[in-house]
Amino acid sequence: xxxxxxxxxxxxxxxxxxxxxxxxxxxxxxxxxxxxxxxxxxxxxxxxxxxxxxxxxxxxxxxxxxxxxxxxxxxxxxxxxxxxxxxxxxxxxxxxxxxxxxxxxxxxxxxxxxxxxxxxxxxxxxxxxxxxxxxxxxxxxxxxxxxxxxxxxxxxxxxxxxxxxxxxxxxxxxxxxxxxxxxxxxxxxxxxxxxxxxxxxxxxxxxxxxxxxxxxxxxxxxxxxxxxxxxxxxxxxxxxxxxxxxxxxxxxxxxxxxxxxxxxxxxxxxxxxxxxxxxxxxxxxxxxxxxxxxxxxxxxxxxxxxxxxxxxxxxxxxxxxxxxxxxxxxxxxxxxxxxxxxxxxxxxxxxxxxxxxxxxxxxxxxxxxxxxxxxxxxxxxxxxxxxx
Numbered sequence: 426x427x428x429x430x431x432x433x434x435x436x437x438x439x440x441x442x443x444x445x446x447x448x449x450x451x452x453x454x455x456x457x458x459x460x461x462x463x464x465x466x467x468x469x470x471x472x473x474x475x476x477x478x479x480x481x482x483x484x485x486x487x488x489x490x491x492x493x494x495x496x497x498x499x500x501x502x503x504x505x506x507x508x509x510x511x512x513x514x515x516x517x518x519x520x521x522x523x524x525x526x527x528x529x530x531x532x533x534x535x536x537x538x539x540x541x542x543x544x545x546x547x548x549x550x551x552x553x554x555x556x557x558x559x560x561x562x563x564x565x566x567x568x569x570x571x572x573x574x575x576x577x578x579x580x581x582x583x584x585x586x587x588x589x590x591x592x593x594x595x596x597x598x599x600x601x602x603x604x605x606x607x608x609x610x611x612x613x614x615x616x617x618x619x620x621x622x623x624x625x626x627x628x629x630x631x632x633x634x635x636x637x638x639x640x641x642x643x644x645x646x647x648x649x650x651x652x653x654x655x656x657x658x659x660x661x662x663x664x665x666x667x668x669x670x671x672x673x674x675x676x677x678x679x680x681x682x683x684x685x686x687x688x689x690x691x692x693x694x695x696x697x698x699x700x701x702x703x704x705x706x707x708x709x710x711x712x713x714x715x716x717x718x719x720x721x722x723x724x725x726x727x728x729x730x731x732x733x734x735x736x737x738x739x740x741x742x743x744x745x746x747x748x749x750x751x752x753x754x755x756x757x758x759x760x761x762x763x764x765x766x767x768x769x770x771x772x773x774x775x776x777x778x779x780x781x782x783x784x785x786x787x788x789x790x791x792x793x794x795x796x797x798x799x800x801x802x803x804x805x806x807x808x809x810x811x812x813x
Contacts (some may be wrong), residue, residue, distance in 0.1 A: 576602035642751030684773035
């Protein structure tokens with residue numbers, strides 16, 4: 426601290442011939458200590474002395490000798506129990522805490538791409554150079570798989586760092602854990618979606634409508650039951666999700682806590698929902714909204730087959746079922762005027778970055794935007810243009 430004249434009463438600083446500053450102080454043990462480094466300015470030296478003085482007053486001060494001994498002991502313990510990456514991964518999986526499908530995907534990334542290179546390597550021997558060389562050869566033709574695999578290796582090593590098994594994570598390649606789409610999806614027109622709906626079997630038309638109008642995921646749609654539909658208030662309650670793991674499909678909780686939500690049914694679709702419930706859904710509350718022809722859970726492969734035929738007949742053979750969720754997100758914002766918060770809640774997300782991934786270009790929308798601006802043309806007669 427400093428006295429009224431501005432002079433420090435704890436420790437001392439002095440300038441060295443090099444121009445840098447040294448800080449020294451008496452510890453609680455009566456020994457005169459020097460800082461383990463020098464400082465650019467006198468103010469920096471005083472700042473360091475202030476931190477030391479604070480640790481003494483809080484009772485957390487340790488002598489340099491004690492700090493060195495504890496660091497050596499930590500390193501010794503680390504060497505005694507040093508895991509290979511495969512051993513640590515086994516420990517990671519054994520702890521659980523994730524959804525079964527997530528662990529299944531993590532296992533696949535590890536077994537296919539990580540174990541062959543790093544499985545038997547001690548954690549402390551995995552360097553940034555080794556990770557960089559591995560990443561340079563990783564899945565060159567599968568960018569999504571590449572990004573997810575790198576992200577999982579980074580997760581493992583960051584966990585190891587938190588548990589003080591390594592001092593730093595060697596996964597420091599900027600942007601390596603994220604895959605960016607090469608192009609923006611041009612969304613279908615309303616007419617194309619309605620055509621695709623019309624070409625679906627009667628019992629599954631509403632599934633496409635809900636995906637495009639409400640942004641529900643395919644697993645959420647296939648998991649819906651009669652009790653989830655509240656016609657009186659025009660609401661769908663999303664309570665569960667169908668996920669694929671362990672070689673089959675299983676009903677479970679929603680993808681995240683934010684995915685459990687209540688989604689409004691648009692007024693013009695209420696009649697469609699009523700007719701679907703009357704014609705295709707059993708009377709019990711636990712009756713599936715979209716059962717298979719045998720009355721069981723609709724396999725995702727069957728849904729894809731129906732969808733593939735419908736989109737091809739509608740003239741949009743490249744339209745993925747998940748693109749209907751993109752369409753819904755874009756319509757929430759562009760046509761419905763939803764705020765960012767409202768849109769991510771309707772979609773069952775908690776991160777606005779996902780919303781920005783979903784917002785796609787609407788066919789012809791760019792012309793609408795430009796044409797809505799004040800005219801700066803000298804010729805006032807509008808010219809009809811075809812939309813590419």
